[in-house]
Amino acid sequence: MGEERLSILVVEDDEVDQKAFIRHVKSENLPYDYDIAGSLAEGRTLLKKKRYDLVISDYFLGDGTGFDLIAELEDTPLIFATGTGDEEIAVKAMKSGAYDYLIKDPESCYLKVLPVTVEMALQNKRRERQILMLSQAMQSVKESVCVTDTEGHITFVNEAFTGTFGYLRGEVLGKELHALFKGRAHRAFMEVLSGSSGTESWQGELESRRKNGETFPISLSISRVKDEAGRTVGYAVIIRDITELKRYEEQIQYMAYHDQLTDLPNRRFFFARLGEILGSRRQDPEPAALLFLDLDQFKEINDTMGHDIGDYLLRAVARRLAQSVRGDDFVSRMGGDEFTFILRGIRSKEEAGLVAKRILACFDDPFTVEGGTFRVSGSLGVSFYPLDGRDAITLVKKADAAMYQAKAAGGNAVFFCEDL
Template identity: 40%
Template sequence: MLITDTNQRINAVNRAFTEITGYSESEAIGQTPRLLASGQHDSAFYASMWHQLAADGHWQGEISNRRKNGELYPSWLTINAVRNKANLTTHFVAVFADISSLKHAQARLDYQAHHDPLTGLPNRTLFESRLQSALLHSEESGSLGAVLFLDLDRFKHINDSLGHPVGDLLLKGIAHRLKETLRDVDTVARLGGDEFIVLLPGLLQPSDAQAIANKLLACFNTPFEAGEHELYISPSIGSCVFPTDGTDVATLVKNADAAMYRSKAKGRNRVESYTCDLTTQASERIALEQELRRALDRNQLSLAYQPKISLLTHTLIGAEALIRWNHPTFGDVPPEHFIPLAEENGMILQIGEWVLEQACQQMGKWRKTCQPFGPVSVNLAGAQLRQTNLVEHIEQLLADNGLEPGCLQLEITENFIMSQTQEALAVLHKLKKLGVQLAIDDFGTGYSSLSYLKRLPLDILKIDQSFVRGLPEDTHDAAIVRAIIALGRSMQLTVIAEGVENSEQQQFLTREGCEQIQGYIISLPLQPEEFSARFLLMNLSDVSDSTAAKPPL
């Protein structure tokens, strides 16, 4: 506290004054409060203060002061005028408190409210505020800007296989590298999970956004250190420019997000720019996702069965259960359109469990009415393999439907199986011990280590149809297929080729020693009743030469 006369000369101070300001009583007496002036306030500030004091005899507010050692500190100041009996002001009493700790606490709260706690990057709130400011400046100056949406490719596999602590270290490393790559005026924010968003203000031309996006893409070429791990990961990046592609925050974020999804659809690890048609596609995608959530309850999903034959005996040796979605408005929705949606929104577990149940029930029905013909294979989603009760659930399903474990074959993609932890591999060994057959699907499209493959309890290698399609003319595909067949033989695994469409492909595969095939040359995937009529209730002397109708090749 301090007391001044009407000439603002300090008459008295208390001990707290000395503790806060550093000035002793003798140093303060006779001085004016300008002794504490910080230089942070202009003359208009003080004029307003004295005007209110003269009118009301009272002023209160926050003020910045300076200690004797030169340090600035925030203060909450209350000034009251003291009047005599004649109502004339004789003194002013000023009471103030050092609110530094309060301001620091407010600053921490403000930082926490506007920054991601893991990476320290701005969060969505701060990003949108800065984007709004950039849009206003763009409107006033006529300058361009851009928004980039980054989504990390297959980050979930890293998180699930190596654990969240490693995933968090990776996210921190990515955040640091993104900041280092961008300009000082740019903002990179984390939206949550594995999504980042970037604001690029003050661009001269739209191609500048593409150039910066390509720099961000390139910065992922070097591996990231995450504890003891050295990890490679790539982003899918979507870009939109303002004001061309939008003039408000929500539209620009939505359009950049739509462009990012096109990047993923085109193979990931690339930059895609927004175009008008993406708005329609994004709306359709949202509608599709909403309808997918209702599809199971409305009995819109079904299983179709595609036969597999032996190239040695030309007899039926199994079938693959393939999910189908017939929507009353959208018609037949291809699995490649809705399965990725299910993986993103978490429905893949529910759908995967439904597929297993339906396939086992159908096998149980065929077991009662038809001769055994081999296992039915089901695609197992990665999320299912991570379920702790998977083995017990499958064992119960088989028992409920009167099936031996050998009646079921589970197909797991190469890329997924290569990214799994010892815990997930232990589940595979339990399934193998149970008697369920295990196949590695889409073989040749991933990055398998042969030493790693030898540790897996596999029964079957499935050659991806992308390599079969060019046979026998494409020498590159032919060489890959020969190598896979040789690998399977050396590891004592059965090799099956999918997507076989013509007799030339079938003859090539037979010559090279492939044991099984499936594809249009045999049949399209069929509903259970038609599958039974065509393949289970007939004499299969040579399925590949069957006179049953086949689709055009």
């Protein structure tokens, strides 16, 4: 079965950038079927005629901006392309609904990360759809329903209520409902009951407890019940046990920030963690080293032995990499056979060199995968914060450049960007 092809719309009014995209797709033999729109209007026309897997749009367009497309894309993920110096626009785009962004440079080097950026955007979209499906599924779960009198004494509960809380119906009828709640839930119910909140209803996610004392998360909705004359005659309470939903949310949160193949932190997690360090407002920022690793010999193994063997090998490599660094070091997979490391507190080239040697030493022994024995090594590039840069893009670019020097020198080596 051939590689799945993607249908991509590129909205770009600069002919140079259009040609650079086309040239890169052809030279790298990327599995993209693409249309090029030279304006916002042309992009809109194409979107009405055809469904795309992904849209890549420049921010500045002659007849508008890329932001004008976001509301029209519905279920199609968008990647923004902005020029160097427009990082704030890229961040704004992400907050507005874009799935990722590319920072364009005069040499079009940004296109090197295009396949990874496209794949990550599509993965994030798939996960978003999973979240939506889970949300819709949870809406169909039978909820606990309870009715109280004006003083908060329970007058009715359904079977779901007794199942959720573990009480028999006779054990709760006539009891005060607020006794089942803790903290904010208790206060919220009492405020609605007394009228001090000034509202007719209240809803939120809170903590409750079962008959056995176990606490659990609930979605709680409290509403006044009025008669025809508008007088309060009681309260309707709808309670949903959201324990499973919280578990799903935790799982989906984990999926969003971890690589599905290796279970290492992914590219998004890497930039988030790096952002924590770079966002420090300290006058004397904590130093750190950024290491960029590319595997040697992996492409040949992957091409000759097949992607299944390649995937098994990447998992084995990831396990060794995670074990090769210090406990508080951060290891992530950027995509393909590229990995990154964030070493906090590293103050010298010598310290970083010791960790780098341990990383490369993990390749000394061959890997046994599916009955075969394979040898791979790694090329490492290193940049330092704040010495070599104070923003993520600069630090990554410099470490990446140093890594290519290590690879050019024969691989299985460490190069520091200051040596370039």
